[in-house]
Amino acid sequence: MVLNVIPSTSLRSVLPFLAVPVLWVMTACDDPNELTRRTGRPSDDKDGAASETAQALECTVKPDGRSYASFDGTKLEATRVNENQGVNRARLKPYTVLAGEYRRVLGVVPAGLAEAASSFDNPPARWHADLKHSGITIAKLFELSFEGCKELTKTGAEYGAFPDAVNAKTICGNFIRKAWSRSASPDELAECTELAAKELATEEDVRVRWAYVCASVLSSSQFLTF
Amino acid sequence: MGKTLRRERTTEVHSTQRTAVVVAPWAGVHRLGPRLSSEAVTARSAQTHSTPRAAHRLLDPIQVMRLPSRILSRPLRISLIAALVPLLAVGAALMPKNTAHAEGAEADKAELNERCAVRLSIALLNKSAEPKELTSNDPQAAVDSMVASREFAEHFARFTNAHFNAAPTEHVDQDPVYALAKYVIVEQKPWADLFVGPYSFAVSGPQLEVKADPNGLGYFRYEPWLVRYAGNEDQGYLLSASFRLLQNTIDLELIPSVGVAGEDNSATGRQRSPCNGCHFDAWYALDKIARLLPRKKLEGEQVKMQPTTDGPQELLNKTVKDDKELVTSLVQSESWRFAQCRNVFHFLYGRAENQCESKVFDACVTALEEKKTIQSAVAAVAKDPSFCRN
Numbered sequence: 001m002v003l004n005v006i007p008s009t010s011l012r013s014v015l016p017f018l019a020v021p022v023l024w025v026m027t028a029c030d031d032p033n034e035l036t037r038r039t040g041r042p043s044d045d046k047d048g049a050a051s052e053t054a055q056a057l058e059c060t061v062k063p064d065g066r067s068y069a070s071f072d073g074t075k076l077e078a079t080r081v082n083e084n085q086g087v088n089r090a091r092l093k094p095y096t097v098l099a100g101e102y103r104r105v106l107g108v109v110p111a112g113l114a115e116a117a118s119s120f121d122n123p124p125a126r127w128h129a130d131l132k133h134s135g136i137t138i139a140k141l142f143e144l145s146f147e148g149c150k151e152l153t154k155t156g157a158e159y160g161a162f163p164d165a166v167n168a169k170t171i172c173g174n175f176i177r178k179a180w181s182r183s184a185s186p187d188e189l190a191e192c193t194e195l196a197a198k199e200l201a202t203e204e205d206v207r208v209r210w211a212y213v214c215a216s217v218l219s220s221s222q223f224l225t226f
Numbered sequence: 227m228g229k230t231l232r233r234e235r236t237t238e239v240h241s242t243q244r245t246a247v248v249v250a251p252w253a254g255v256h257r258l259g260p261r262l263s264s265e266a267v268t269a270r271s272a273q274t275h276s277t278p279r280a281a282h283r284l285l286d287p288i289q290v291m292r293l294p295s296r297i298l299s300r301p302l303r304i305s306l307i308a309a310l311v312p313l314l315a316v317g318a319a320l321m322p323k324n325t326a327h328a329e330g331a332e333a334d335k336a337e338l339n340e341r342c343a344v345r346l347s348i349a350l351l352n353k354s355a356e357p358k359e360l361t362s363n364d365p366q367a368a369v370d371s372m373v374a375s376r377e378f379a380e381h382f383a384r385f386t387n388a389h390f391n392a393a394p395t396e397h398v399d400q401d402p403v404y405a406l407a408k409y410v411i412v413e414q415k416p417w418a419d420l421f422v423g424p425y426s427f428a429v430s431g432p433q434l435e436v437k438a439d440p441n442g443l444g445y446f447r448y449e450p451w452l453v454r455y456a457g458n459e460d461q462g463y464l465l466s467a468s469f470r471l472l473q474n475t476i477d478l479e480l481i482p483s484v485g486v487a488g489e490d491n492s493a494t495g496r497q498r499s500p501c502n503g504c505h506f507d508a509w510y511a512l513d514k515i516a517r518l519l520p521r522k523k524l525e526g527e528q529v530k531m532q533p534t535t536d537g538p539q540e541l542l543n544k545t546v547k548d549d550k551e552l553v554t555s556l557v558q559s560e561s562w563r564f565a566q567c568r569n570v571f572h573f574l575y576g577r578a579e580n581q582c583e584s585k586v587f588d589a590c591v592t593a594l595e596e597k598k599t600i601q602s603a604v605a606a607v608a609k610d611p612s613f614c615r616n
Binding site: 071076088097101124177181226 | 333337341344345347348352353354355381383384385388389394396398401404476508510542543559561563564575576578579580581582583584585587591612615616
């Protein structure tokens with residue numbers, strides 16, 4: 001994968017750094033060209049980093065595929081974008097699967113989920129629509145995750161212990177493995193441990209503190225996309 | 227009516243929107259300032275809900291966020307940030323999925339299989355994966371049984387209905403696309419039957435039943451569908467239905483022009499440049515297609531359809547005698563196969579295929595050509611290793 005350039009810094013310092021692109025994504029929703037600067041104007045591409053990233057997304061080995069002609073002889077495949085395999089995959093999980101996904105990871109379904117359809121623009125009967133991210137969906141997802149995580153952490157001896165460098169690493173690792181269907185990287189574990197042991201230190205209820213850690217993992221793109 | 231149309235492909239736009247989710251954390255770091263208009267921030271902040279208390283506590287460090295304080299008031303900033311906390315809190319983890327460090331190749335494979343099972347189940351069945359699927363050694367081996375299921379039929383029928391229509395409708399009788407797509411999948415009929423099959427429809431309680439009808443032409447002769455897309459052409463020609471027929475079969479994308487005051491929108495006006503391009507001169511000439519379809523007739527407030535009397539039309543580079551020959555020609559074309567497999571990619575990936583995926587796309591077309599069913603086309607893409615690679 002070509003996009004792994006996240007700095008290995010503390011969560012506190014990463015937060016403001018990441019807030020910028022997330023906000024940028026949200027504002028860019030109104031103009032998709034903002035995202036890749038595909039406006040066709042050379043002057044748009046002043047940002048060297050953006051160019052480098054865009055280049056890294058491009059197809060490196062174009063297969064020799066078939067050609068498809070329209071009625072007027074136009075080559076239909078000419079409309080394909082120049083993207084590599086596997087780089088354009090983050091698709092938000094639909095509302096209808098969230099119950100199953102929460103059950104898979106937490107063993108429980110947040111009670112509020114059943115009443116939350118309107119926060120996700122759940123499509124009407126006989127219709128389909130991909131879930132779009134918005135302030136509403138993101139806030140609701142965190143709220144639901146936190147609710148489900150509180151159910152999980154209200155029992156279990158491991159959630160009765162205050163986080164430290166050792167137990168946070170284990171519990172974070174377990175949360176991430178379960179929710180993301182993969183093991184955490186050392187950097188990810190460090191960030192999560194930092195969150196549990198330091199950033200959430202003002203939360204006096206230790207089980208609630210673990211619930212916040214859990215909810216953070218469940219509110220990440222690694223869990224929310226498929 | 228201002229029905230001048232021009233061709234425009236929007237696939238790339240759709241695709242780049244999706245790319246953003248992956249790319250944005252790195253690509254947009256330096257771009258905040260100019261993009262954060264106060265209106266945009268206010269609009270997005272207004273959408274946020276409250277979040278649990280510690281989330282707000284977590285936000286305090288974000289006071290150092292490099293947002294211009296003159297743009298955001300503190301309440302706005304807090305509410306906006308509150309909505310972002312879930313993403314930010316594990317922002318460091320918003321990384322490519324193969325950064326994992328599982329113990330050994332076997333564990334890596336197990337994790338990859340688990341992610342593959344999750345993806346397949348949601349993409350094909352719109353549901354979370356079953357426990358036994360999560361531990362499967364080869365999740366893609368289940369694709370054939372998945373596409374043979376009722377859940378797939380429901381999911382793909384909904385997808386097709388949404389792709390072929392402009393907006394959802396409350397009226398079940400106006401949704402023949404959904405009913406027939408589901409029927410064709412469940413009965414394992416050729417996908418072409420959706421467009422040219424001998425069927426008609428009847429409302430039965432909350433459902434629209436599909437019935438055999440030798441005079442049927444997919445759903446294109448079903449009167450409620452014709453009424454839904456009757457449009458407002460002054461002589462009753464179904465220009466809207468003509469476009470919809472082309473969009474459904476070969477994914478032709480046209481955008482209506484905005485008419486200007488005093489513009490002649492009659493057939494005479496449409497024969498003048500630049501309207502004639504789409505309406506009379508192109509291989510898909512909308513007015514000529516409309517002359518092969520029934521014509522709208524108003525009886526009081528009721529819209530009725532009456533048979534066409536215009537005779538054969540020069541279309542698709544030949545003389546086409548009626549709507550059946552028109553749709554059959556479209557469905558037998560390369561454009562139709564291409565459009566249906568592009569739909570398959572939209573269904574499975576949420577975007578069109580890209581240049582790097584042309585071989586997988588070709589496999590989809592081959593499956594559609596040889597096995598005829600949409601299940602086989604979907605399976606060709608979903609079973610390809612690239613679908614579960616990361």
